[in-house]
Amino acid sequence: MDLTAFPRVKLMHGDTPLHDLPGLGRALGTQRLLIKRDDCTGLAFGGNKTRKLEFALGEALRRDADVIITTGAWQSNHVRQTAAAAARLGLRCHAVVHSPLPAPGGDYRRSGNLLLDRLLGCTLHDVASEEAGIECIAALAGREAATGAIPHVVTMGASDGVGALGYVACAQELLRQCRDIAAAPSHIVLATGSAGTHAGLLAGLRVAGSDIAVVGISVSEPAESKRIRVRRVLDDLARTTGTPVQVPDEAIVVLDDYAGQGYGVPTAAGDVALRLLARKEGILLDPVYTAKAMSGFLDLLAHARCGPMRDPVFLHTGGTPALFAYLDHYLPGTAM
Numbered sequence: 001m002d003l004t005a006f007p008r009v010k011l012m013h014g015d016t017p018l019h020d021l022p023g024l025g026r027a028l029g030t031q032r033l034l035i036k037r038d039d040c041t042g043l044a045f046g047g048n049k050t051r052k053l054e055f056a057l058g059e060a061l062r063r064d065a066d067v068i069i070t071t072g073a074w075q076s077n078h079v080r081q082t083a084a085a086a087a088r089l090g091l092r093c094h095a096v097v098h099s100p101l102p103a104p105g106g107d108y109r110r111s112g113n114l115l116l117d118r119l120l121g122c123t124l125h126d127v128a129s130e131e132a133g134i135e136c137i138a139a140l141a142g143r144e145a146a147t148g149a150i151p152h153v154v155t156m157g158a159s160d161g162v163g164a165l166g167y168v169a170c171a172q173e174l175l176r177q178c179r180d181i182a183a184a185p186s187h188i189v190l191a192t193g194s195a196g197t198h199a200g201l202l203a204g205l206r207v208a209g210s211d212i213a214v215v216g217i218s219v220s221e222p223a224e225s226k227r228i229r230v231r232r233v234l235d236d237l238a239r240t241t242g243t244p245v246q247v248p249d250e251a252i253v254v255l256d257d258y259a260g261q262g263y264g265v266p267t268a269a270g271d272v273a274l275r276l277l278a279r280k281e282g283i284l285l286d287p288v289y290t291a292k293a294m295s296g297f298l299d300l301l302a303h304a305r306c307g308p309m310r311d312p313v314f315l316h317t318g319g320t321p322a323l324f325a326y327l328d329h330y331l332p333g334t335a336m
């Protein structure tokens with residue numbers, strides 16, 4: 001797929017590394033394991049949204065927008081990266097946020113991504129639910145337009161056909177890097193939330209003729225809801241590009257056994273995975289997405305749930321600033 005046809009702004013520092021995980025491999029007594037470091041995209045602590053925002057904000061600039069409106073949970077990595085990208089491009093940014101947790105503790109309310117959003121100059125609008133957020137976004141867009149501004153709404157997680165182009169680009173980059181290091185992965189495992197990453201990666205691989213299996217680990221909903229989300233983004237991507245992407249239903253693989261009690265609630269297996277990667281590789285995961293995804297990756301390796309895996313790749317999608325919002329979870333009552 002030729003991505004040069006789409007408006008794009010450069011936000012990434014460059015290609016993210018694809019490298020081996022020798023310490024984890026030794027600890028597990030297993031084969032070659034690989035990690036694709038999209039936690040290292042570079043923009044304000046990095047993460048997967050940077051790739052999507054290159055296209056989402058490319059489209060905003062094409063429309064001459066001067067204010068970005070987006071939405072997410074309080075500890076949204078998407079909101080933080082959108083705020084940073086808007087700042088970089090000289091655009092104002094509103095974020096409509098809601099708390100996914102019934103009674104979040106003090107650090108969840110102030111630290112992590114919420115702290116960074118404020119430092120990045122983003123105006124936050126707290127709403128009671130995702131539904132209330134839809135009304136708030138419409139009201140904000142109306143208010144901005146009434147003052148002569150040109151608002152541009154970036155969907156939650158930038159998970160639409162335009163944002164997914166970022167992961168078509170990632171698929172191309174990954175295939176190039178695999179050739180360079182003589183790796184032939186059978187599977188890529190990642191966290192699936194609003195599903196734009198999963199959909200873009202899967203489409204990008206298939207369009208490039210690769211049959212690497214993409215295994216999504218749901219961080220919240222049942223697998224079927226996630227599969228529907230992936231399909232929706234795939235359809236929107238086909239509309240955006242005018243290129244029908246042939247992805248049969250059985251190629252949309254999502255596992256929901258690692259989500260625990262739902263969005264934003266850490267799992268015991270995720271915590272084990274997070275500490276294991278920290279101590280064997282010096283790589284940090286996050287409690288909301290990548291720790292759960294890594295717990296799934298480890299389980300797939302141990303039990304061959306998706307069949308034998310050759311040179312499996314874990315896609316690290318970032319999210320580490322959220323660690324600081326979970327201080328009480330990781331160090332309850334510790335002073336020093």
Ligand SMILES: Cc1ncc(COP(=O)(O)O)c(C=O)c1O
Nearest residue numbers: 077193194195196197317318319
């Ligand atoms: C760190 C991290 N990983 C994974 C995801 C999931 O990506 P997607 O929403 O494209 O499924 C997100 C989404 O916010 C994220 O912040």
